Amino acid sequence: MRRMGRRSFVVGAAGTVAALMTAGDAVAAHRHPHRRRRAGAGEMRGMWIATVANIDWPSAPGLSAAAQRAELIAHLDRAVELRLNAVVLQVRPTADALWPSPYEPWAQCLTGVQGKDPGWDPLGTAVSEAHARGLELHAWFNPYRVANHTDPSRLVASHPARVHPDWVLPYGGKLYYNPGLPEVRSFVQDAMLDAVSRYAIDAVHWDDYFYPYPVAGQVFADDDAYAMYGGDFPDRAAWRRDNTDRLVRETAERIKEVRSGVRFGISPFGVWRNASTDPLGSATSAGVQTYDDLYADTRKWVKEGWIDYISPQIYWNIGLAAADYAKLLPWWAETVRGTGVGLYVGEALYKAGDPAQPAAWQDPAELSRHLDFAAGYPEVGGHIYFSAKHVKADPIGAMARVVADHYQVRARAPR
Template sequence: MWRSKIRLAAAALTAAMSAGALAGCGIPALGGTDERGAAARAPVPPGADAECAGVPAPDGAKARQLRGMWIATVGGIDWPKGAGRSAAEQKKEFTRLLDTARQMNMNAVFVQIRPNSDAFYDSPLEPWSQWITGTQGKDPGYDVLAFMLKEAHARNLEFHAWFNPYRVSRDDDLKKLSDKSPARRHPEWVRKYGDGLWYDPGIPQVRELATKAVMDVVGKYDIDAVHFDDYFYPYPEGGEFPDQATYKARGAGMDKDDWRRRNVDLLVEDLSRRIHEAKPWVRFGISPFGVWRNKSSDPAGSDTRALQSYDDVYADTRKWIKKGWLDYVTPQLYWPIGDSRADYAELVAWWAEQVKGTDVHLTIGQGAYRVGADSAWKDPAELSRHLTLNAKYPQVNGDVFFSASDIAENRRGFAQRLRDDHYARPALRPAAAGGKAPPPVQDTAARPHGDGDVKVTWRPSEGAAAYAVYRVDGERAACAPVDPAHLIAAVRGGGIIDPSAEPGRTYTYYVTALDRLHHQSAPARGVTVTAPKG
């Protein structure tokens, strides 16, 4: 369990970032969790906190946000830096990225665990990824995914397992792949295109392989979500994708473009069903290219002049939203406000309209990698302006940044600006459809701890996956509604140490319980304490 004790104060963050890095920061959590994320100690039975019956849960729906970052593993973009480094070095690098997320008051990571028909776990279907050891198929000596999950959950970071369904290799030589690779065993599934190798999405066995790979992880690991990015059929690289023989054999007279879209639809629909049947609390989300179709091609499209995911990679994301196959969608809106081809402001409005009236959550993919890249991105406040604009649309539930290394680098101070302007306090994740709030916790206690800190503990609640801790100045009523603005921590386990309490100051702490889908209980009886003077 992570027990780093670093001040929440903004001065500490500024000092860490001025040193050129975002160090780990947050309120230490106490206690452990089981496979479902529920606290491992004796739970509170349902309805146990009758003393505060009738007190509502903090109504923070507008304040709730998913705040995440992608951790790309292909090519060592974010991690691991330099395949083949020792397990200890790799673990240290990964936890440093997670601490960056915590420092930024983020609450989710999107980690690429199947980049090239390979695996960051011991898979019965595919070889170990080359991006871990430098050699595809070589055992790294530890369960990489289990380690990543444990460390993410210890920091109460939601873990979205990121899969690429069809990409085989960034090299076009099949013989360089491990003997265990399905592409070596079934070369008839593979197509050379551009500089790499791809599975043909029109072959049913290919879709089944991708589905089995996902469901193997869903069944064996305590992930919070399955995540796809924008790679379906490959992006155009001159010439047509070589699936003519597959289309001739399986096209059944359909228009070729419609047939390709149907192939992708079949994978998305089937995976959605299987994931939710296996574990209803595991969500399924996709991060498509930011333009579905231009209005010039379709009146329902956006007022843009860009590549179209519907036509160019055969991904009908709008249909997936309307059909309810997705729990969330995270379009990659990697353009600045006012861009002549694809204006960020236009696209946020368009995507907000698509999810309106559905249960699909909308989060926005933000291009942190673009900061400083050209004249349009020289201003480090550009991404902060994006988040300010998002606040005009109640359908926008948060943001995910590509990628972790850029957040950690804090180029031109853009990450500091984001935290100062938007992420100064922690946030609970938006509640998803299904599930229900656990019963309130009991036996909340607060007492002085160590050098001026306060230790807050509670007895875990049955069915709870995490807990929210609120702090109010002064002595307040034990049973009272809580303003969501007073949230100071969201953790797993049965307690926290609050290092940001000011010595000699009196506070009242309230604790709520949340299920796996972030439904929140009413607050337990508040407890009042005066922080010690050190």
Template sequence: MKRKHSKWKFVSLVLIIFILCLSTVAVNPVSASTEQPKTEMRAVWISTVLNIDMKAGMTKEQYIAWVRQTLDKLKASKLNTVIYQVRPTNDAMYPSKLAPWSSYITGKKQGTNPGYDPLAIMVEEAHRRGMELHAWMNPYRVTMPSQKLSDLASNNVARTNPGWVVKYGKQYYLNPGLPEVQNYLVETVKELVANYDIDAVHMDDYFYPYKIAKEAFPDQSAYKKYGGSFKKVEDWRRDNVNQLVKKLYIAIKETKPYVQFGISPFGVWRNKSVDKTGSDTKAGVNNYDDLYADVRTWIKSGTIDYIAPQIYWSRTLSVAKYGTLLDWWSHEVQTYTKTHPVHLYIGLADYKVGNDSDAAWKNKMELPNQILANRSEKTAAMGQMHFSLKSMESNKLGYATIVNQQLYNYTALTPGTVWDNTTAPAEPTFVQVTKEARGRKIEIIDENAIQPRKYVIYRFVGNSEGSYDNPKNIVDVVYNMNGITAFVDKTALAKHSYTYGITAISATGVESKNAFVVKEGK
């Protein structure tokens, strides 16, 4: 280690830190409550469709208050990412030239302007707390079962281009087989990524709709027109989704290369009974044959940055055991990552805790034990995503308290997509630490030509440094505020002297090799 010495407020120290690992730190399940990974995805879905997690009709002031209160609670629980549903039904939770205002923000007719920008507020408030914002979209869904096309805004493309729409069951969908639909969806994502400082675009499991018994999906005319090179309509449908995923990935990277593209598919790719390379499960639905989501192809071709299968079953459910699927998805990610690595996160069924016919969910430890399984050195999982906000807040059986106090009691960094850019940023050029009544004020000045996206604030008691790999030493993560960033460490005690080490994090999650170090009392 090389050291530079000056007065305590201006002390800097060069410390070699490894670039963030591409895999989660191994954790012994027996002691996982204390030996936690430094890098782990801890996300929660905030579902706006049908106002599941967010009520409608809030004023700007009420909405801001709700966002701040919600994010404060999540931050206190050491979650590091929110997945905010911004396009639930071919609408938008932000001003868009391509889609009408969502009715789920105002509670009024689709297209009604709320008078503020919900997404902009959510992004700003999340970043103020050092949390990532993943913008969640549903690509094809136009209506929910209770809605008619006449309920939609007049400028909704489902009304201006009725030929793009098909009805299946009680819902309307954009036809995935039409090139015009694919082009439109690509443009909506370009607009979203260009206009907002989001960290990722996130899609869930709604591709071709879940099958309805004795009802065929009405896309035969599109298949006849565009599916000539495919002998089976099923193969054509899978190719339609593959093409959209590829085009979205390219559009995102061309717009902002560091923005991630993640997908959260149904938890079973295929059962072993129909494909020997499938999982040893007996699920009634699967991605490949029912939703035409060829997830393996996305992983193999590198057209996603992360995959977050929704493994919404217990560890003992015979037809689809959690551990069986965790191992299967781990194997997929480890085996088929050809173009670049793909992160594996697991979608967890918080909504089932204390509320499911499977008796396993009556045990408050079921979900915490799933997190411990994710941390096992045998898996490729790098964290989890919780469905959804209201379930975490309701905290049935006290499961969320266990998660927060025993499994998420230290801060974790979000995994980076270092394959997009491996360049490590320089440490900040200057850091000042000042004692205040409320703790320590930390001012970070960064005059480097290439600005980092975030900083990690490490704190050690006394005048010597501890481990930069131990999450116990992370005070917080803060976003770079245009080169002049301020943070208050409210947990610092007046009677103690501390050593602070500040590292920089690039937009792709690469941590600086050096830390700017400030030692109090010197």
């Protein structure tokens, strides 16, 4: 998930709330006529809850089980208060787990010690408490990230990355599983699908991390895997994209086998390719292109129908020259048109009021304008906000403005 403090794009988120038709619905439909169609189809109103490095929750590692649970419930209650209908909870942040997994250790973000039992089941609790409040629970997994450092000895001794050191590559100050190894792809699927088999989650959700974001002067040293498995491809880039395609396609198939009705959604970086690179690309000049830099052909996944929804991180303001929200959203709407794949736009709530961001983000109405603009595109089925702590704090009232302008009444999530 791209956020503050990271490289900018130039260098380089069972039960649902019943949709109740009231006088308020009629007013909302009059003010936002394009939303009348969504009243029947549902509208995604989600927020991401990031756990890696304790970004959103728990607020610090090592809190008591009761304190952790109370903080989680507070986030869910805040979502209900704002008439959201889905939370996207990060449950596998660094090849570890927020449930009692037989594949991977307990997550370090809980206790401060990877592998230490926190004394409760965060994912199980999140599912039951979210559903009790009419919220969907989308379980957010990171397939390949192992650690935000490069020292395997800091991982718990039983960690699969230590048991299988040949699976792991250091890059850019982090450790990653090697996507080019079939045994890695099989393992990470098994690890993620364990949660699908155990809990009545509403969706499996991935963010933008596949092959790592490029780091100047660094080499992702997958020569051996390429020599072993890349012979049928014209170049390494094509082989890497095929590795990512395989992970997406295989996971999609296996989810349906494990639990019917569970959806599969991906939230990629917002630019597939620039039009200057590919005539099918967007009218942007972003320095990162998922197809070329992350080896993630996000457009293909939509066109092939491998995923149920896509939530591109269109984390830029309307009018930004290099990546204009008002140009990217129509590109994504055109991409999903006729595919049956849902489009839920990832929104950069975290930028609202940040003095380091462009002037547009100092205006509390910027995000609300995004929803006004999106209302002109019937392919847009809703929005997801990054992230929960910003939904809670809302320093300049940008989220409150969205709710006042667009979420006057409750709505069910799309199915």
